[in-house]
Amino acid sequence: MAVIDADDLPLFAPSKKVYPQSVAGPYRRAKWIILVLCLGIYYLLPFLRWDRGPNLPDQAVLADLANNRFYFFFIEIWPQEIYYFTGLLIIAALVLFLMNAVAGRVWCGYLCPQTVWTDLFLAVERAFEGDRRERIRRDESPWSLDKAWRKTGKHAVWLVIAWWTGGAWVLYFADAPTLVRELATFTAPVSAYVWIAILTFTTYSLAGIMREQVCTYMCPWPRIQAALTDDDALNVTYRYDRGEPRVSVKQAQRLRAEGVPAGDCIDCNQCVAVCPTGVDIRDGAQVGCIQCGLCIDACNTVMAKIAYPTGLIAYDTDDNVKRRIAGHRPVYRLLRLRTAIYAALILVVGGAMIYQLATRQTAGISVLHERTPLFVKLSDGSIRNSYTIRLLNKRPEERPFALTVSGLPGVRIETIGPQATADLRPVVTVEPDSSREIRALVTVPADVHLEKSQPLTFTASDLFAGEIVRAEDHFIAP
Amino acid sequence: MDGHHDRDNFDSVTGHSTTGHEWDGIRELNTPLPRWWLGVFYATIIWSVGYWVVYPAWPLLTDATRGVIGYATRLSIEQDLATLRDFRAAQSKGLAEASLVQIKADPDLFRVAMAQGKAAFGDNCAACHGVGGAGAKGFPNLNDDDWLWGGSLDTIRTTIQHGIRFAGDADTRVSQMPAFGRDKMLTPGQINDVANHVRAIAGLPTQPRADLAAGGKLFAENCAACHGEAGKGNREMGAPNLTDAITLYGMDVASLTETITNSRNGVMPAWGGRLDPTTVKALTIYVHSLGGGE
CATH class of the missing domain: 1.10.760.10 (Cytochrome c-like domain)
Known part of the structure; x- marks a missing residue:
């Protein structure tokens, strides 16, 4: 009795090596252009300069972890403003949803780094080992000098690209030209080499070895995407209303002459041959399909050759296929509630972020009440509270702030330590692009009636630029 | 009952070999440890031998084996402390050389003195004067502007240095209020x-x-x-x-x-003998800056 124990079955199908064939057409061209643009930006952006004045780095995009600053062109983010990244991530998610609602897995097919780098690695593979048939034949043949040098060359170039990918990554975290010099002379920080090694490994293994398995097995987006999509989203679709039944050109002519229906699909399998994930689009929408449109290019090429109308595979919906079968006209609804809501949300979040950025202050004040003691009675009976005040200066030049306090009659403020004054107000000078902590004493005369706790407002005014920041705290009395 | 034992060391129900041990008809399946597990186990044994050689490991009667690289947690702490002292040397030198008035006027020195003073205050003074110098009954509040012995930089330093009514210091601050009732001076x-x-x-x-x-x-x-x-x-x-x-x-x-x-005769220890002059200076600056300094 041959019983197959379910526990012994593998959890997923053994990987079948995919040999994508080269293809030409508008989608392929679009993918090349996007690839060049994305990789160009990624590799070259760290070298773009942006003048911020004498005290700040001049790199356009820089995550300065050592000094806790992030620079993006004219924007400088402090650690406590990390919520801007949250906003960016929310917008990114919404854009992903919108793209998905309009035309399915646009991200997967054209923009995802996994797709872009895999495309690049495939181009290298093709340059060394030839196109699909040649690669299959060589992999099946025994080892030879020719096979060895082609494989070695391919992996060497892959490693160089992977290494360069890691190299570009670390350039975003330090001054790029300096770091390049340090890397070349082996004087760069150890962490730089470690990160380059890590990214070399991930790029090489993800784009060179694992490829479509990342999309099919590792990536959560196909699952989320399947839950988010609807019947009106355009997808790369095999129009089976037109394609089935699959017969050769000659047989189709014969069948049609006899009045028997025949499909336009001649079962040439070109759509499968060019597919980077090795799926058959004619099986319908599936988790393995990244919707890159290369099967559209392949099919259209064949259709043109045999003088059939193109568009057997195209961006369409399953509903439209069914409508055509039922004799109705296809319906394309780009503007619908789902796309409108996503677009509106993007506008709202984006608008809120732009508003925040435009109105954000370049100074800041925070106040911490001293707890031991909460208050002090002075010899003349007046009551004093002390506070730790932190002043932030986000500008690249030194700024003097005058401190005032309001909310109680006769209240006055003084600071501890070396200081200047302006109109009897204590002045605290904060160095460029930094913060300063200072201890302040706030005193209320004896004759003022005080509750146990009353609100107090601290104000710091930039003596030159006039910017004013405020903080609320409390004044505690016996 | 042994119908399914088709071979001596094989159990056909489970498809496992057995160890050959049998108790009351119950036979023990041979389920050895996974090879990778054993491999790791042997590797840790080999590793531990290397560890004995390299690091301190075996306790002896009065000591322990030292290990060839001479590692000791005490040593690494001493190294860390030495690194810290070197790091602070420049700042401490500045504090040691400057006068109290100079420290008070120099923003950098002042910051260092405040940080050191705060730490020293927490270690040495807070037990009586409270964290932040809030004081208590019999222990003066150092935040107010009322001083028994003076609130200037120099008088504060003298008080910290020599203490108050402290028997162990010849220059300590002394005064004695009579016990008017106990000594029958007043009814x-x-x-x-x-x-x-x-x-x-x-x-x-x-x-x-x-x-x-x-x-x-x-x-x-x-x-x-x-x-x-x-x-x-x-x-x-x-x-x-x-x-x-x-x-x-x-x-x-x-x-x-x-x-x-x-009468009341509060006592404060003299800190001059326990703390170095730089720390006393830092404490002086800190106390002076709590709010009542003159």
Whole structure:
């Protein structure tokens, strides 16, 4: 009795090596252009300069972890403003949803780094080992000098690209030209080499070895995407209303002459041959399909050759296929509630972020009440509270702030330590692009009636630029 | 019952080989440890041998094996401390060389002194004066502007350096208030009058039965030498100002009676012998900057 124990079955199908064939057409061209643009930006952006004045780095995009600053062109983010990244991530998610609602897995097919780098690695593979048939034949043949040098060359170039990918990554975290010099002379920080090694490994293994398995097995987006999509989203679709039944050109002519229906699909399998994930689009929408449109290019090429109308595979919906079968006209609804809501949300979040950025202050004040003691009675009976005040200066030049306090009659403020004054107000000078902590004493005369706790407002005014920041705290009395 | 035992060391129900052990017809399946597990286990044994050689490992009677690289946690802490001392050397040198007034005027030195002073205060002073110098009954609040022995930089440093009524320091601050009641210098009735007089000059209500005139006379005869005729105190003697809003032991009649009867002579240790001069300086700056410095 041959019983197959379910526990012994593998959890997923053994990987079948995919040999994508080269293809030409508008989608392929679009993918090349996007690839060049994305990789160009990624590799070259760290070298773009942006003048911020004498005290700040001049790199356009820089995550300065050592000094806790992030620079993006004219924007400088402090650690406590990390919520801007949250906003960016929310917008990114919404854009992903919108793209998905309009035309399915646009991200997967054209923009995802996994797709872009895999495309690049495939181009290298093709340059060394030839196109699909040649690669299959060589992999099946025994080892030879020719096979060895082609494989070695391919992996060497892959490693160089992977290494360069890691190299570009670390350039975003330090001054790029300096770091390049340090890397070349082996004087760069150890962490730089470690990160380059890590990214070399991930790029090489993800784009060179694992490829479509990342999309099919590792990536959560196909699952989320399947839950988010609807019947009106355009997808790369095999129009089976037109394609089935699959017969050769000659047989189709014969069948049609006899009045028997025949499909336009001649079962040439070109759509499968060019597919980077090795799926058959004619099986319908599936988790393995990244919707890159290369099967559209392949099919259209064949259709043109045999003088059939193109568009057997195209961006369409399953509903439209069914409508055509039922004799109705296809319906394309780009503007619908789902796309409108996503677009509106993007506008709202984006608008809120732009508003925040435009109105954000370049100074800041925070106040911490001293707890031991909460208050002090002075010899003349007046009551004093002390506070730790932190002043932030986000500008690249030194700024003097005058401190005032309001909310109680006769209240006055003084600071501890070396200081200047302006109109009897204590002045605290904060160095460029930094913060300063200072201890302040706030005193209320004896004759003022005080509750146990009353609100107090601290104000710091930039003596030159006039910017004013405020903080609320409390004044505690016996 | 042994029908399914088709071979001696094989169990056909589970498809496992057995160890050959059998108890009451129950046979033990041979399920060895996974090879990778065994491999890791042997590797850790080999590793541990290397560890014994390299690191301190075996306890001996009075010591332990040292290990060839000479590692010790104590050593690494000492190295860390040495690194810290080197790191602080420049700043400490600045503090050691500058005068108190210079430190107070220099933003960088002031910041260093405040940080060191705060740490030293927490370690040494907070037990009595409280964290932040808030004080308690009998232990002065260092945040206010009322000073027994003076609130200038130099007088604060002297107080920290030599202490108050501290037996172990020849230059300590000394004064002694007599125990007027205990030593029979004043009768309880007289003490009550003096206590009420003190409340009167502090602007506080007095008891109706008290003889304020007598109290004032007694104050002039017995107390004014140190506290001054108006009760404003004298920092040379550490005699507190009795007329201001701040009191160390309480201004109610009962507390005043206790003070006059048995006297109060608070003691503070001299820190000059325990802390280095730079730390005393930092403490001086810190205390001076708590709010009441003069």
